[in-house]
Structure formats: structure tokens, C-alpha cells
Amino acid sequence: MRINNYHKAVSLEDAYEVLKKNGQNSIIAGGAWMRLSSKEIETAIDLSNLGLDQIVLADNSIKIGAMATLRDVESSDLVQALGDGILCQAIHKIMGVSIRNLATIGGSVIGKFGFSDIMTPLLVLETTLEFYKKGKISLEDFLESKDREPDILLHIYLKKQDTSGYFYKMTKNSLDFAVVNVAISKTNNQFKIAVGARPSIAHLAQNAMNYLNGEKVINDEVISKAVEIAMQEFKFGTNSRSSEEYRSQIAAVYINRGLNEVNKR
DSSP states (O other): OEEEEEEEOSSHHHHHHHHHHOTTOEEESSOTTGGGOOOEEEEEEEOTTSSOOOEEEETTEEEEETTOBHHHHHHOHHHHTSGGGHHHHHHHTSSOHHHHTTOBHHHHHHTTOTTOSSHHHHHHSOEEEEETTTEEEEHHHHHHOOOOOOOOEEEEEEEOOOEEEEEEEEOSSTTSOOSEEEEEEEETTEEEEEEEOSSSOOEEOHHHHHHHHTOSSOOHHHHHHHHHHHHHHOOOOOBTTBOHHHHHHHHHHHHHHHHHHHHTO
16 A cells, blocks of 8 residues: 555545545545555545544434544443443454554444454444435445445444344454354344355345344244345355355354344343
8 A cells, every 4th residue: 555645634624625636535544454455545634633533422322433443442331331242342353452442443334344343243233324425324325335425434323222232253363354253133122133254244134134023932943044044145255264165154153143142131
């Protein structure tokens, strides 16, 4: 990666004006994952002086500034209390504290990284993103969107509700990216299932969720059927970390375990 110029924004409008001037200009958050890119950045735009690093309650949501580091989020009492702390669990498994003190939640979300460990718990929690120009959109809509218009992610909102959660990351060692990761939630007896690092971006098992949420009694037979439906929805691939077959088998095992765990709570 090559950066030709650096601009420390004095306001959101200043940052936006610089961003839209050139298609090669880019927001730089923590910069932890940008180093994986080989692209050339004409002007890197720094948002660190704009107060976007706070984690607070806002009405019925936890409002997380896009510039909050992963360590900030991991250490937040507000976030730890949501969904049995599954987002904090996922972040805790990302490399070392030095990286988590650098990488930001906004940078981790906006990159739509296939290896992301935080996208799965964010998908099974009720997550809304707030952009400078587009306003608020759901995380699911953002992941599906092909919109390439320049914009700035400001905040991530997590709906504050009574949720049971489960997260599991399969990895070769504690400093490596995931072979596969799984997140499950249950809110008001409604289940959500997400699998990431397939090795593509995390995705919800919508058909399996619809099946589970339409059943009056959730037992072993229903859970087994839901796992079967989920595995028909997900597409797995092979890369240097794992084969398609192994990813598929691991995901099925931990979807089953996760559903059983949250169903008992």
C-alpha cells in the first residue's frame, strides 16, 4: 500500500469534501487492515479529531462511534452486557491487544472483510449503521449494497434488548484469521444464525431462521433440521487456511451447539 498525502479533517464536511474529490482518496481509521491492501491512496483522511470514538447509550441503543477501537468496544460494560457479551468475545479473539488498540470498529465494518470475526455477532444482534450522507441503514442492507458513492461511517447502533448469544471461532492459532466463525442469538424466542470466514463475508441463514422461528417447540429434532437447512444456504470455499469440506463440517457442528446453548437460556 502507498499513501501519497495525509489530511487530518477538522470537521465531517471537511472530511467528506476531500473524500469525494478523488476516487483514490480514502478514510483512514485505525489502518490495521489497510496494510493488507496493495492499492495506492492519493490522500488518507484522518477522522481522529472529530469525536467519533465514544460509546454511549442513545435511547434504546448502544451508540458506538466508528473511531472507537476494538479494545474500546471489548472493554465497554455496555457492550459486554448485550447478548451474553458475544461481540466482546469475538473481538477478544482478534490477534493481540496491540492490534485491538489500533483497529477501529468502523474500519472493521466498512471493509466488508471476509475474514471478519465481528461481522457475525453484529449480524445476529440488531445492528444499524449511521452514515454522514446516507443516514441510517441496517447492517444487512449495507452488506448487500453495491453503492459506491463516497460516504463516511459515523456510528454503529446496537439495539439494547434482552438477548441470549453464542459465538465460536475456529482458528489454527490465537493470532490467525478464522477458519470459520459462528454466531447465534435468541431474542423474544426469535433466533438468528450467522456464519462468517467461509472464507467470504458473514451471512445470515435466513431460511433456517424462518423455519426455527415458525416452530412452537424447539427440540433436538427441530434444531437438527434447522442446521440441515442452514447448510444448504451457506456456500463454503477453500483457501490456505482450510478446505471447503472442513469448513462446512465445522460450521454444522457449531451451529448445532450454539442453537442448543441459547435455546436453554
